[in-house]
Amino acid sequence: MGVVTNSKLAIVGAGAVGTSLAYAALIRGSAREIALYDMNAAKAEAEVLDLAHGTQFTGSSTVSGGGDISAVDGANVVVITAGAKQNPGQSRLDLAGTNVEILRNLMPQLVERAPDAVFLLVTNPCDVLAAAAMKFSGLPANRVFSSGTVLDSSRLRWMLSERTGVATSSIHAYIVGEHGDSEFPLWSQSRIGPVPVREWRDSAGAAITEAELANIAGSVKTAAYKVIEGKGATNYAIGLSGARIVEAILSDEGAVLPVSSVLTDYHGVSGVALSVPSIVNSTGVASVLNVDFDAHELEMFHRSAQALHESSVALGLA
Ligand SMILES: NC(=O)c1ccc[n+]([C@@H]2O[C@H](COP(=O)([O-])OP(=O)(O)OC[C@H]3O[C@@H](n4cnc5c(N)ncnc54)[C@H](O)[C@@H]3O)[C@@H](O)[C@H]2O)c1
Numbered sequence: 001m002g003v004v005t006n007s008k009l010a011i012v013g014a015g016a017v018g019t020s021l022a023y024a025a026l027i028r029g030s031a032r033e034i035a036l037y038d039m040n041a042a043k044a045e046a047e048v049l050d051l052a053h054g055t056q057f058t059g060s061s062t063v064s065g066g067g068d069i070s071a072v073d074g075a076n077v078v079v080i081t082a083g084a085k086q087n088p089g090q091s092r093l094d095l096a097g098t099n100v101e102i103l104r105n106l107m108p109q110l111v112e113r114a115p116d117a118v119f120l121l122v123t124n125p126c127d128v129l130a131a132a133a134m135k136f137s138g139l140p141a142n143r144v145f146s147s148g149t150v151l152d153s154s155r156l157r158w159m160l161s162e163r164t165g166v167a168t169s170s171i172h173a174y175i176v177g178e179h180g181d182s183e184f185p186l187w188s189q190s191r192i193g194p195v196p197v198r199e200w201r202d203s204a205g206a207a208i209t210e211a212e213l214a215n216i217a218g219s220v221k222t223a224a225y226k227v228i229e230g231k232g233a234t235n236y237a238i239g240l241s242g243a244r245i246v247e248a249i250l251s252d253e254g255a256v257l258p259v260s261s262v263l264t265d266y267h268g269v270s271g272v273a274l275s276v277p278s279i280v281n282s283t284g285v286a287s288v289l290n291v292d293f294d295a296h297e298l299e300m301f302h303r304s305a306q307a308l309h310e311s312s313v314a315l316g317l318a
Helices: 015-026 041-054 091-113 126-137 149-165 208-232 236-250 295-314
Strands: 008-012 033-037 063-066 077-080 119-123 145-146 255-257 260-262 273-275 276-280 284-288
Touching: 008 015, 015 033, 015 041, 015 236, 015 273, 033 041, 041 063, 077 091, 077 236, 091 119, 091 126, 119 126, 119 236, 126 145, 126 260, 126 273, 126 295, 145 273, 145 284, 149 208, 149 236, 236 255, 236 276, 273 295
Parallel strands: 008 033, 008 077, 033 063, 077 119, 119 145
Antiparallel strands: 145 260, 255 276, 260 273, 276 284
16 A cells, blocks of 8 residues: 555554553554544543544644444554453463454454554464454454564564663564564564674673673563463553554565564464564564574474464464
8 A cells, every 4th residue: 555644543442552552653654534433332431532642742643433333434543452451471472362352353343443454463472362353353464463562572682682781673583473471582683783783792702702792682581471460461562563564564674574474384384473573564564584503493483383283272262
């Protein structure tokens, strides 16, 4: 569809994540029009008012919506954040059953109201739900995908930035695989500026040790649990991540982002949605990048695919 002018972003679910995404999108000017829909009408209307009251200080975006699904009508991008949320100590896969049923009901209605939209799943477990949404909508894999490990990769870059003193924007590193317990960093392709991460030396000449890399990978994986334990939800960083993906779509950017779409023979993996570096433009996932994985990364990737496949079977989706 090319660059979208007068673009409309619809956000389904006006909870912690949906409203943070709306707030980030408003401030960043990600879309011309932002519409929120939530089955809790009073909450959605209150959130819309609160956001609208600040629009003097944002760009030219407008905010509307409430408890009527017509809020989604004609949207160019629909972001789905509706669903039950992860409780302290609960794994993302535990949430799956409830959220699959919500999607089974929602997707056909959303496609009818926004037939040309690109659909972005944020609700967890987002990889399973991307595949489920594809199935329930009948849309191709490029038009229904999830935020995947965009947030996890941002966490990784922040941690590497803290370690090296190099700006996050100059760190090129990706978490790939499941957005969840089997995710892992693609260290073989990670760079601090142009320097491969394993060749990096700090001002004292010290390398980042394998133990440090393992520690960083572990911290990224458990980051959400830590935040949820302290404040009950993660919302700001996912709000920013979602707004960034929306911009890549509406501005037809061709940005490389580790979103999660249903793969076809990617390193031998087919039929499950996993995050890999992907080119995102106005068609959604324009393509996935063929990136070399080392032997350990290939093993981890196949383990992630197996975890996703098992949960798809358990949910009757495979
Ligand atoms: N993918 C990621 O990186 C990521 C990061 C953080 C959170 N999440 C996920 O995002 C989801 C939302 O989290 P939250 O903290 O905003 O939860 P929340 O409980 O604050 O908000 C969820 C909202 O969805 C609404 N809702 C539920 N069913 C609905 C339906 N059928 N139609 C319309 N609205 C409906 C609820 O009324 C509620 O307002 C969770 O699944 C969470 O795990 C994903």
